[in-house]
Amino acid sequence: GAGVSQSPSNKVTEKGKDVELRCDPISGHTALYWYRQSLGQGLEFLIYFQGNSAPDKSGLPSDRFSAERTGGSVSTLTIQRTQQEDSAVYLCASSLPDWPYEQYFGPGTRLTVT
Amino acid sequence: AQKITQTQPGMFVQEKEAVTLDCTYDTSDQSYGLFWYKQPSSGEMIFLIYQGSYDEQNATEGRYSLNFQKARKSANLVISASQLGDSAMYFCAIIDTGNQFYFGTGTSLTVIP
Numbered sequence: 001g002a003g004v005s006q007s008p009s010n011k012v013t014e015k016g017k018d019v020e021l022r023c024d025p026i027s028g029h030t031a032l033y034w035y036r037q038s039l040g041q042g043l044e045f046l047i048y049f050q051g052n053s054a055p056d057k058s059g060l061p062s063d064r065f066s067a068e069r070t071g072g073s074v075s076t077l078t079i080q081r082t083q084q085e086d087s088a089v090y091l092c093a094s095s096l097p098d099w100p101y102e103q104y105f106g107p108g109t110r111l112t113v114t
Numbered sequence: 115a116q117k118i119t120q121t122q123p124g125m126f127v128q129e130k131e132a133v134t135l136d137c138t139y140d141t142s143d144q145s146y147g148l149f150w151y152k153q154p155s156s157g158e159m160i161f162l163i164y165q166g167s168y169d170e171q172n173a174t175e176g177r178y179s180l181n182f183q184k185a186r187k188s189a190n191l192v193i194s195a196s197q198l199g200d201s202a203m204y205f206c207a208i209i210d211t212g213n214q215f216y217f218g219t220g221t222s223l224t225v226i227p
Binding site: 031033035041042043045048050056058089091093099100101102103104105107108110 | 147149151157158159160161164166205207209213214215216217218219220
């Protein structure tokens, strides 16, 4: 079946503009994660959705970052008033609702803020 | 404290040799899971292997095996018979009862022909 998809694959934006990044998880995967990976670095957890529960937003770096998940499927990560330090690859992953929640990753969105 | 520590930023291995990538973890949970992912230069994250905290046998998947030493909180990845296509970043990760994943900073592996 289809894997996790993300769009756009690349996004260049000017400092101060808002951006929206989209993630389509694998059908049937109730858990969805967003991560940020800066150049040459590991993965930084941003936010986690599990079914209809309230999301775990503990990793969001500032109130400029928000995410929603509509209908338990597609998720959108929004970054308002982008800054140059927001430049990174944003990875989305989804997993089945059963332990150990093995994650299937999308190809990522490379965000460049100029 | 870091949940996952990968102390080797870069490793080199001769083609066809075996290599061990180190990973130590920190959790007070009794139930947890350990993962290794590969990230080639293309950027995709590829699942390699999983070890549950209650699994008594070390996990194996083809040329990959996980050397799980629970008392030492160590979950090293062993790649046997290295191939040029194994050159990539390798990330160790843990999931604990909070259902959140924590990733290490990664090890860059270069396979030399």
